Amino acid sequence: xxxxxxxxxxxxxxxxxxxxxxxxxxxxxxxxxxxxxxxxxxxxxxxxxxxxxxxxxxxxxxxxxxxxxxxxxxxxxxxxxxxxxxxxxxxxxxxxxxxxxxxxxxxxxxxxxxxxxxxxxxxxxxxxxxxxxxxxxxxxxxxxxxxxxxxxxxxxxxxxxxxxxxxxxxxxxxxxxxxxxxxxxxxxxxxxxxxxxxxxxxxxxxxxxxxxxxxxxxxxxxxxxxxxxxxxxxxxxxxxxxxxxxxxxxxxxxxxxxxxxxxxxxx
Amino acid sequence: xxxxxxxxxxxxxxxxxxxxxxxxxxxxxxxxxxxxxxxxxxxxxxxxxxxxxxxxxxxxxxxxxxxxxxxxxxxxxxxxxxxxxxxxxxxxxxxxxxxxxxxxxxxxxxxxxxxxxxxxxxxxxxxxxxxxxxxxxxxxxxxxxxxxxxxxxxxxxxxxxxxxxxxxxxxxxxxxxxxxxxxxxxxxxxxxxxxxxxxxxxxxxxxxxxxxxxxxxxxxxxxxxxxxxxxxxxxxxxxxxxxxxxxxxxxxxxxxxxxxxxxxxxxxxxxxxxx
Numbered sequence: 439x440x441x442x443x444x445x446x447x448x449x450x451x452x453x454x455x456x457x458x459x460x461x462x463x464x465x466x467x468x469x470x471x472x473x474x475x476x477x478x479x480x481x482x483x484x485x486x487x488x489x490x491x492x493x494x495x496x497x498x499x500x501x502x503x504x505x506x507x508x509x510x511x512x513x514x515x516x517x518x519x520x521x522x523x524x525x526x527x528x529x530x531x532x533x534x535x536x537x538x539x540x541x542x543x544x545x546x547x548x549x550x551x552x553x554x555x556x557x558x559x560x561x562x563x564x565x566x567x568x569x570x571x572x573x574x575x576x577x578x579x580x581x582x583x584x585x586x587x588x589x590x591x592x593x594x595x596x597x598x599x600x601x602x603x604x605x606x607x608x609x610x611x612x613x614x615x616x617x618x619x620x621x622x623x624x625x626x627x628x629x630x631x632x633x634x635x636x637x638x639x640x641x642x643x644x645x646x647x648x649x650x651x652x653x654x655x656x657x658x659x660x661x662x663x664x665x666x667x668x669x670x671x672x673x674x675x676x677x678x679x680x681x682x683x684x685x686x687x688x689x690x691x692x693x694x695x696x697x698x699x700x701x702x703x704x705x
Numbered sequence: 706x707x708x709x710x711x712x713x714x715x716x717x718x719x720x721x722x723x724x725x726x727x728x729x730x731x732x733x734x735x736x737x738x739x740x741x742x743x744x745x746x747x748x749x750x751x752x753x754x755x756x757x758x759x760x761x762x763x764x765x766x767x768x769x770x771x772x773x774x775x776x777x778x779x780x781x782x783x784x785x786x787x788x789x790x791x792x793x794x795x796x797x798x799x800x801x802x803x804x805x806x807x808x809x810x811x812x813x814x815x816x817x818x819x820x821x822x823x824x825x826x827x828x829x830x831x832x833x834x835x836x837x838x839x840x841x842x843x844x845x846x847x848x849x850x851x852x853x854x855x856x857x858x859x860x861x862x863x864x865x866x867x868x869x870x871x872x873x874x875x876x877x878x879x880x881x882x883x884x885x886x887x888x889x890x891x892x893x894x895x896x897x898x899x900x901x902x903x904x905x906x907x908x909x910x911x912x913x914x915x916x917x918x919x920x921x922x923x924x925x926x927x928x929x930x931x932x933x934x935x936x937x938x939x940x941x942x943x944x945x946x947x948x949x950x951x952x953x954x955x956x957x958x959x960x961x962x963x964x965x966x967x968x969x970x971x972x973x974x975x976x977x978x979x980x
Contacts, residue, residue, distance in 0.1 A: 613794035618783035618811025623818050627807050631798040
């Protein structure tokens, strides 16, 4: 055998072939990162001063007080759950036509661009900005929170639905089209079975997000448990606030576990 | 019954997949379409039911021009053409029965199909077909639980419940083992005979094509280069279709014990004729 062949070396081809480009990217990124850290302005004195305050703050959370404000807390929880359920249902219902329109393999180009624009717009604003906007528009209370969460759900669910439809198996879709099915029948028999399990999972996930966000939109006036939490902080009733936080954590965990279970079941 | 006139297809990428195909398939004829990958076989059958729109030329089904049908007319025409696919193309998360009944979608209204309330006659026919293809005990299984051969049987039942006049079959055996391939091809050719269906079968396996089709059409780079009986496939013809290769094994060796009595007689007759 030829000796030269035995001694041929091999190296994995580099990800970026141009060495100049590669090194300028590495140096540039490191420089930017160093400068960015420089602007943060670490002050160890302030961190040291803050520590005992933080300790007192956390200490005042204990023991959590579920009882003194129990009726306000219960009202807040129920309002939040009500807001979560309605905004998830309405948001998902509205996002289905938008998601269908935003799937490139389904919709004509004009519809596609319009629906993508709606999705992008709704995703640009986080829940809290939407809530501030709706509180200014319609006043304090859960209606503003409901609108904010519904709108945010449309962006979230519409985008993921559209992407799931774009990822479906085109051959299964082709086979149903070849039977002479109408467009709507094709949607029910070829598209829906392919996207449904993931969509149920995402719906539950969105329910979870909406419940957590309902606490946030409450803080800016959108009603629900967030409003109760804000009142507790404003009155320095940290033990009640701790109780509210524990209840939020418990509900989120229950939703988390049950949604995981349901997702496995629908697969 | 099916007539293609100067059928051409040019994809947006510039590939000319079909360069003017003229072809007539009479009622009840099973025709195998062979040729190398990329010859345009899939494009050809997809132009017939317009899953792919031809660039020019005409497709006539019983003298009706399919190439210029609108949405509604095309749906009605598609009901009369059953299609069987390479990777089975069953909707995986639907049950066997739902997949078979989806072949009736062209006949029932939206709400009936949405609530799975198909007419009793359709359900009877579905059970009959599932029994015919040997799957009547798998009715409520989900399609992704079946083996390859079973899935293709469901695909066949779905195509037949349309009550078609023409079967378009795209590489039915490409993902199956040799034995299952023969069983599936045998099933398709038997069913075509029972129902007097015309069929175009795209197939890579030249031996299977010779065994189960009365007529072979060879396609190369979008043009028909052979059209004749199976015993006309000489090494020279295969070289024109596929290119230079030693073809003697492809032509002579058929595993005799896998054939049914009738097929064996048919082969012997063909061999005698060619020698």
